[in-house]
Amino acid sequence: MNGKYATLKDVAKLAGTTASTVSYVLNDSKERYISDEMRRRVLEAAKDLNYVKCSVASSLKGEKRKIIAVLVPQFSNQFFTRIILAIENVADQFDYVLTIYNTFDDPKREKVIINRMAQHRMDGYIIIPTYEGVKNTEQLRKIGIPMVVMDRPLEGIDDFIWVTTNNYQCGYKGAHYLALKGHRNIAFIGWNSRINDLDSRKNGFWDALAASGITSEEAIVIDGEFSEEDGYKMTKNLLKTRPDITAIFYGYNVQAQGGVRYLMKENIEIGKDISVMLIGSPEWAVTGYNNFTHIEQDEYNLGKSAATILFSIINGENQENIQNIIQDCSLYEGNSVYDITKTKKERML
Amino acid sequence: MNGKYATLKDVAKLAGTTASTVSYVLNDSKERYISDEMRRRVLEAAKDLNYVKCSVASSLKGEKRKIIAVLVPQFSNQFFTRIILAIENVADQFDYVLTIYNTFDDPKREKVIINRMAQHRMDGYIIIPTYEGVKNTEQLRKIGIPMVVMDRPLEGIDDFIWVTTNNYQCGYKGAHYLALKGHRNIAFIGWNSRINDLDSRKNGFWDALAASGITSEEAIVIDGEFSEEDGYKMTKNLLKTRPDITAIFYGYNVQAQGGVRYLMKENIEIGKDISVMLIGSPEWAVTGYNNFTHIEQDEYNLGKSAATILFSIINGENQENIQNIIQDCSLYEGNSVYDITKTKKERML
Structure with a gap:
């Protein structure tokens, strides 16, 4: 020893x-x-x-290590941990184990991790990239190591396999429902990400509002960091500067959590004083006395699809049938959005 | 390519x-x-x-890989993901990355993972072991690779470093509070684990009740699997067989989540019709309209302590000062436990 x-x-x-x-x-x-x-x-x-x-010795002889690497940006976000669970389930069927990394959405960290993973000769990769994902995955792509990109794209290139959510639809469906309930002064709280594709959520939001004749004077989009703290701050600032707002649509569940914390602190009753909608279905949103109206993304199926594709590549199956997957969202109707055409007394019944 | x-x-x-x-x-x-x-x-x-x-080549020359491995049993449980976040924070300061594995509390999987990690020449390990942890970590311990065991012990041996929660105290504090609020017909819902140390939660439960003169005819302990589903089932069976129960103390947050789901479904009002206490502080328990009385374990500090010790070993610091850490729990008073001496009308105010 x-x-x-x-x-x-x-x-x-x-x-x-x-x-x-x-x-x-x-x-x-x-x-x-x-x-x-x-x-x-x-x-x-x-x-x-x-x-x-030593595993590298076996790898030199062409043996599989039976380890795949998964990179996610946030461990504190159930959207990502659920994806991991689904991937593990598939990996398990192929007798593979997962090694999981948290990039904290930091491109430098992503670069270091990918480099170390390559040195460890991983058999395959599932990556939810940062905005520098194209650069950081370049070497892996050149070598042609099996890789599936999830959630966010590698922007500017198209020779990668992508499994993602229909972000435009998520934004559209949520905004459409709020408009249906009579809301016009609606705020979208989002992430000022450098990943252009995520702007689709905002585009969907505006398109749905425009279809109901709601203008950009009535509605507003606010962007901040991808964190609970910023969700809290943005909600606070929003309600101070725009007291006319009747509905808040959170584009990301971590921001929603901070926003809900602010509303509770101020005794603003959700579903009565204000309507709240969010994209994502974290446990807190649907457990106990919380029953938030939200847009479901089915993380489990996303993870399963990505892993299934990855193993079909690793196992050398016919790759002609492999194509990108853009998964639909669905609306879950809870009690956090009220019908603005009803009086507050009616809403409370 | x-x-x-x-x-x-x-x-x-x-x-x-x-x-x-x-x-x-x-x-x-x-x-x-x-x-x-x-x-x-x-x-x-x-x-x-x-x-x-290739990383192994560097390792042969005595270079550090700058990767540590972390094994946790459940990714869907925030108790573990918070520990991981804290470990990452410390690892980051030392310029290390984490590779994280989910054992699903399956000893066979744990064995495979530890074996593959050793083949990858990890610099150190933080392990929350299964009940076969002693056997599965034997080789690592023989070699003397830096390792910290968390949460559960390696039972039957004592030459390992351990960072954990005071399980006895968690059980005692929760039960003591319920007794203080006048409850006598109290149920503890726990995990039929093969890890003896976890029984301390039940021992603490019984000791606190005994100190208040509550007997094993009045109170009850029920054990099941470490899952949300079993929390649901056990709660359902409990209330059918023991309608006299006025307070439920969940020993594990995943079981509590299932239990709460059952209570909501049956329209049993928490904090009014029944009192609920849990060990752990998952986000769902303290977000929005949920404000559960619970026992805090401070996962962040647990993870930080474990990682700090691991790096002091990896960096070859004086190891005489290293000792096991058994961290205290604290009570958080929410609104899910009512005072049984008050009438239901009084409780609702």
């Missing part, structure tokens, strides 16, 4: 032979004659030193 | 030289003279083949 993994050389030294002999013995190779006595000595030395076979 | 990581041999072949020459060039070694022309050819071949340095 010295706190270090024993090497082939360490085993060879203790057994009084060469590293290549040790390798032959430990891999049970028949290519070369090795005496029973030497075999015994090598095995004993390996045992004494707690030798663990 | 052939979908495989290039090896030293591939680079050597393309450059028309040997693998050892390639290794000298790529590691910029001065040990041997290599002509500028050969150096150029090797670098070009490496570039053409998108060669990525």
Whole structure:
């Protein structure tokens, strides 16, 4: 016990032979004659030193490591942890394990992680990229290591496999429902991301409002950071500057959580004093006395689709049928949106 | 692009030289003279083949990989994801990345993962073990790879470093509070785990009740699986067989979530018709209209402590000061437990 993994050389030294002999013995190779006595000595030395076979050696021989890597931007966000669970389920069927990394949406961190993963010779990758994803995945793509991109695209290129949510539809469906309930002074609280594709949520929002004749004087879009804290702050500022707002549509569940915290603190009753809608279905939104109207993204199915595609690539199946998946959203009707055409007394019944 | 990581041999072949020459060039070694022309050819071949340095080679030379492995049993449980976030924060300060594995509390899976991690030559481990943890970590402990065990112990041995919650105190504090509020017919819903240490929660529960003169005829302990589904089922069965129960104490937040789902479905008002207490502070319990009385475990500090210890071992600091940490719990008073001495009308005010 010295706190270090024993090497082939360490085993060879203790057994009084060469590293290549040790390798032959430990891999049970028949290519070369090795005496029973030497075999015994090598095995004993390996045992004494707690030798663990090194994965790269196997990889060099073309064996699969049976490990895939998953990169997500936020561990505190159930959208991502649910995707991971679904991927694990599929990986398990193929006898693979997952190694999971949190990029914190930081491109530098993403770069370091991808580099270390490549050094570890992962069999495949599922990546929810940062805005620098194109650059950071370049080498993997050049080598052609099996990879599926999720949720956000690699912007500016198109030779990658993508499994995502229909962001435009998510924005459209939510805004459409709020308009149906008679709201006009609606705020969308979103993320000032550098990933252009996510703007589709806002585009869907505006298009649905325009279809109901709601103008950009009545409605508003506010952008901030992808965090609970910023959801709190944006909600606070919004209600101070725009007291006419009757409905808030949160584009991201972490921001919604902060916003709801602010509303509760101010005793603003959700579904009575103000309507709240969010994209995503975190547990807090539908547990106990919370029953928020929201847009479901079915993370489980997203993760399952991505993993299924990844393993079909890893296993060398016919890749002609592989295509990008853009998954539909659906509306879940809770009690956090009221019908503005009814009086407050009617709403409370 | 052939979908495989290039090896030293591939680079050597393309450059028309040997693998050892390639290794000298790529590691910029001065040990041997290599002509500028050969150096150029090797670098070009490496570039053409998108060669990525292999981490095990560095490890053989005693370099740190700067990756630690974290094993947790449940990704869908915020208790564990919060611990991970805290570990990442510390790891980041030391410029390490985390590779995270979900064991699903399955000893076989744990064994496979630990074996593969050792093959990958991780620099250190933080493990929340299954009930077979002793056996599955044996080799790592023999080698003496830096390791911190969290939450649950390696039962039957004592030569490991352990960072955990005071489970006895969690059970005691929760039960004591329920007794203070006048409850006597109290149920504890727990996990029929094979990890003996977790029984401390039940021991604390019984001891607190005994201190208030509450007997095992009045109170009851029910055990089931560590899942939301079983929390739902156990709550349902409990209320059918023991209609006299006025307070439920959930030992685990995932079971509490299922239990709360059942109570809501049956329109049993929490904090009015029945009192609910839980160990843990998942977001759902304290967000929006939910404000559950619960026992806080401070996962963030648990993870921080474990990671700090791990890095002090990895960095070879004086290990005499390292000792196990058993962290205290605290009571958070929400509105899910009512005072039984008050009438229902009084409670609703």
